[in-house]
Amino acid sequence: MDLEAIQGVGAKTADRLRQLDDAERALEDGDVAALARAPGITEGTAARIARNAIRERHGDTEDFLRTDRARELYREALALVQERAVTDYAKKRVETFYPSASATRIAEVQTFVADARDHDPTPEVREALGDIEPLVAPRDLRVRDRCVATGDAERFARAESAFPEVSVELVEDSRDIAELARGYSTVVVLDERFAGLDIDGDVRVLPDAFDRVDEVVPERLLRFFADNRSRLDAAATVHERAGLDAPCDLDAMRDGLDRLTDDGTVKGDADLHRLRDAVDDLDVAVSTAESVANDRLREAIQSQDVTIEGADLLSLVEQGARVDSLLETELADEFDAAIDAARDHLSDALAVPDYDDLVEQAFVEDPTFPVEHQEEAVNRLRRELQAARDRRAAKLKAALAADLADLRDPAGTLVRAALDLDVELAVARYAADFDCTVPEFVERDGDGIGAGILMQGGRSPLLDVDFEAVDPVDYGVEGVALLSGVNSGGKTSTIDLVGLVVVLAQMGLPVPAERVELQRFDALHYQAKSQGTLDAGAFEATLREFGDLVDGPGARLVLVDELESITEPGASARIIAGILESLHEQRATAVFVSHLAGEIRDATGFDVQVDGIEAVGLVDGELQVNRSPVKGRLARSTPELIVEKLADDAGDGDGFYRRLLAKFAD
Numbered sequence: 150m151d152l153e154a155i156q157g158v159g160a161k162t163a164d165r166l167r168q169l170d171d172a173e174r175a176l177e178d179g180d181v182a183a184l185a186r187a188p189g190i191t192e193g194t195a196a197r198i199a200r201n202a203i204r205e206r207h208g209d210t211e212d213f214l215r216t217d218r219a220r221e222l223y224r225e226a227l228a229l230v231q232e233r234a235v236t237d238y239a240k241k242r243v244e245t246f247y248p249s250a251s252a253t254r255i256a257e258v259q260t261f262v263a264d265a266r267d268h269d270p271t272p273e274v275r276e277a278l279g280d281i282e283p284l285v286a287p288r289d290l291r292v293r294d295r296c297v298a299t300g301d302a303e304r305f306a307r308a309e310s311a312f313p314e315v316s317v318e319l320v321e322d323s324r325d326i327a328e329l330a331r332g333y334s335t336v337v338v339l340d341e342r343f344a345g346l347d348i349d350g351d352v353r354v355l356p357d358a359f360d361r362v363d364e365v366v367p368e369r370l371l372r373f374f375a376d377n378r379s380r381l382d383a384a385a386t387v388h389e390r391a392g393l394d395a396p397c398d399l400d401a402m403r404d405g406l407d408r409l410t411d412d413g414t415v416k417g418d419a420d421l422h423r424l425r426d427a428v429d430d431l432d433v434a435v436s437t438a439e440s441v442a443n444d445r446l447r448e449a450i451q452s453q454d455v456t457i458e459g460a461d462l463l464s465l466v467e468q469g470a471r472v473d474s475l476l477e478t479e480l481a482d483e484f485d486a487a488i489d490a491a492r493d494h495l496s497d498a499l500a501v502p503d504y505d506d507l508v509e510q511a512f513v514e515d516p517t518f519p520v521e522h523q524e525e526a527v528n529r530l531r532r533e534l535q536a537a538r539d540r541r542a543a544k545l546k547a548a549l550a551a552d553l554a555d556l557r558d559p560a561g562t563l564v565r566a567a568l569d570l571d572v573e574l575a576v577a578r579y580a581a582d583f584d585c586t587v588p589e590f591v592e593r594d595g596d597g598i599g600a601g602i603l604m605q606g607g608r609s610p611l612l613d614v615d616f617e618a619v620d621p622v623d624y625g626v627e628g629v630a631l632l633s634g635v636n637s638g639g640k641t642s643t644i645d646l647v648g649l650v651v652v653l654a655q656m657g658l659p660v661p662a663e664r665v666e667l668q669r670f671d672a673l674h675y676q677a678k679s680q681g682t683l684d685a686g687a688f689e690a691t692l693r694e695f696g697d698l699v700d701g702p703g704a705r706l707v708l709v710d711e712l713e714s715i716t717e718p719g720a721s722a723r724i725i726a727g728i729l730e731s732l733h734e735q736r737a738t739a740v741f742v743s744h745l746a747g748e749i750r751d752a753t754g755f756d757v758q759v760d761g762i763e764a765v766g767l768v769d770g771e772l773q774v775n776r777s778p779v780k781g782r783l784a785r786s787t788p789e790l791i792v793e794k795l796a797d798d799a800g801d802g803d804g805f806y807r808r809l810l811a812k813f814a815d
C-alpha cells in the first residue's frame with residue numbers, strides 16, 4: 150500500500166506508520182487506536198489519516214465543510230454519537246465518519262448503520278464494554294535465565310531484533326557454548342553446526358528458532374495474555390452478553406488466562422511451587438536445622454554425666470585433643486541423632502524428596518559442637534534446586550504458550566469486535582434517542598436544478614431545550630430562499646437543523662426527522678451570524694468569501710444567518726440581493742435568514758422565494774410561534790404584531806396605533 154498517496158501523509162508519517170505491524174489493516178478498518186500507536190502520531194492525527202485513507206478509497210478529494218460554522222456543526226454531529234460510546238476507542242473511531250460527497254462512501258456507512266441498528270445496546274453490554282481497551286503489546290520484558298547463541302554475525306543481528314527479551318551471544322566454538330551453559334539455565338543455539346554436541350546443561354540447537362519464537366521466548370506470548378487479561382475477559386463477556394459469535398473458544402481462553410499469574414508466569418503447579426519455596430526457604434531451613442541439632446546436643450550434653458578415666462583424660466590432653474574428641478568418644482550416639490534430626494528437619498522443610506541425597510550432605514557426621522552446615526553442599530543443593538525450578542517453569546510456560554498460541558490472533562479479533570460493537574451501539578443509541586430515520590438521496594436529472602432538501606418532522610438535538618420539548622419542523626428548499634420570521638422564532642435553529650441534517654445524511658448516518666429527502670451536495674457553506682457591524686477590512690474579507698463561493702460549479706448548500714448585520718441595512722439588502730442572484734444562476738441551494746427579507750426581495754432581480762416563521766399570536770406577552778416556516782410567506786415582525794395587538798385593544802377608529810399599523814401595510 151502506498152502510504153504517501155494518502156493526503157496528509159508525508160515521508161516522515163509514512164515511516165512512522167510502517168513501524169506498526171498492521172498499518173494496512175488499521176487504515177483499511179479505520180482503526181484509529183491502532184494508528185495512534187505509531188510513534189509520534191496523536192489520536193487526532195490518526196483520525197485524520199484514517200479519514201483521508203477512506204477519502205482516497207472513494208475518490209473523495211474536496212473538503213465538504215467549507216466554513217468554521219460548517220465544521221462546528223460537524224463536530225456537534227460527531228458529539229451526538231461520541232457521547233453514546235463507552236470506550237475511547239469508539240469515540241475516536243466515530244471520527245472516521247465525515248460528510249462525504251461520494252455516493253459509495255455514504256452507502257458504505259449506511260450499510261454499517263443498518264447492521265448497527267440490529268444491535269440492542271443493553272446496560273449489561275455497555276457495562277462490560279467499560280472494561281475494554283485496545284490490546285497492548287508487552288513492554289520491557291527481560292528473560293534472564295536464557296540466551297540465544299550464534300557464531301554467525303548476520304544471524305546475530307537478526308536474533309537481536311527477533312528476540313529482544315533475551316541476551317544474544319556471539320560464540321566461536323563449543324567451549325563458548327559450554328561457558329554460557331554454566332551461566333544460563335537454557336542456551337538456544339541457532340547454528341546447525343553445533344548439533345550433536347555433548348555439553349552439560351540445557352543446550353538446544355534450534356536452527357529454525359526464528360519460526361519458533363513462542364517456543365524460544367514463551368514469556369512474550371504469556372505476558373501478552375497476562376497484560377491483556379482484563380481486556381480479553383471483558384471482550385469475552387461482551388460477546389456473551391451481546392450474543393456475538395466469538396472467533397475462538399471463550400472457555401478455553403479463560404482457562405488459559407486462569408493458569409497465568411499477573412506477571413506472566415504459570416500458576417497452580419505443585420512441583421513448581423515446591424521447588425520455588427525450597428529455593429526461597431533454603432537458607433532459613435538450613436539455619437533452623439542447625440539449631441535443631443544444636444538444641445538436641447546441648448540438651449544431651451547438659452543431662453550427661455561424663456565419667457572419664459583419669460588415664461584416658463591424661464592421654465587425650467597429652468595428644469592435644471580438644472573437647473570435641475572427648476565428645477566423639479562419649480556422645481557418639483547423641484551426635485548421630487542430632488545430625489539425623491538436622492537432616493530430617495531440612496528434608497521436611499524443603500519437601501523435595503528427589504533431592505534428599507543432597508540434603509543429607511548438608512550436614513556431615515563430624516562431632517563438632519556447635520554443629521555447622523556444609524557450605525559447599527548447601528550451595529550445590531541451591532544450584533540444583535534453582536536449575537530444576539527454572540526447568541520446570543520453562544516447561545510449564547512452553548506448554549501454556551503452546552495452548553495459547555492459537556488464541557493470539559483470535560484474541561485480537563475478539564477485542565476489536567467488541568470495540569467495534571461499541572461504535573455500532575453508539576450509532577444505534579444515537580438513532581434511537583433522536584427518533585432518527587434514514588434519509589433518502591434523490592437525483593434529479595434534466596433541469597439542472599438540484600432537488601435541494603425536504604424535511605418533515607425534523608427535531609434538532611442541538612437546541613437549548615430538552616429533546617422531548619422540541620417542536621417538529623417541516624421545511625424544504627429547492628434553489629434559493631430567504632427565511633424571515635419573528636425574533637426568536639427559530640430561524641437560526643431551522644438553518645442549523647438543515648445544516649445538521651445534511652451533514653449527518655452525508656456522513657451516512659440517520660437523521661433526526663420523520664422523513665428527509667435531499668440531493669447529494671458537494672459542499673456546505675454556513676455563514677454564522679456575525680456579532681455586530683464589521684469594520685471595513687472584515688467586511689471586505691466577508692465579501693471575498695462570497696466572491697469565492699459564487700465562483701465555479703458545484704452542487705453546494707449555502708446557509709447564511711443575518712448577513713445584513715455586516716454593514717448598514719440599505720447597503721446589506723443590495724449586497725445580499727446580488728449574492729442571491731449569483732447563487733440562483735449557479736443553481737445552488739441556499740437559505741438566507743434575514744430580518745430584511747422584504748427589502749432584499751425587492752432588490753433581487755428574480756422572483757426569490759421568501760419563507761416565514763410566523764407568530765400565531767401573543768399570549769401573556771409571549772409569542773406563540775409556528776416553528777415550521779410557511780412557504781412563500783414573508784413573516785410579520787414582532788413589532789408589527791405588538792402594534793396590531795395594541796390597535797385591536799384600542800378598538801375602532803383612526804387612533805395612533807392604527808396609524809402605526811398602516812405603516813406596515815405600505
Ligand SMILES: Nc1ncnc2c1ncn2[C@@H]1O[C@H](COP(=O)(O)OP(=O)(O)OP(=O)(O)O)[C@@H](O)[C@H]1O
Pocket residue numbers: 612613614618619620621622634635636637638639640641642643776
Ligand atoms: N423547534 C423548536 N422547538 C422548541 N424550541 C425552539 C425551536 N426552535 C427554536 N426554539 C427556541 O427558540 C429559541 C430561539 O431560537 P432561534 O435563535 O433559532 O430564533 P431566531 O429566529 O433565529 O432568533 P433571532 O431573530 O433573535 O435571531 C431557541 O433558543 C429555542 O429555545
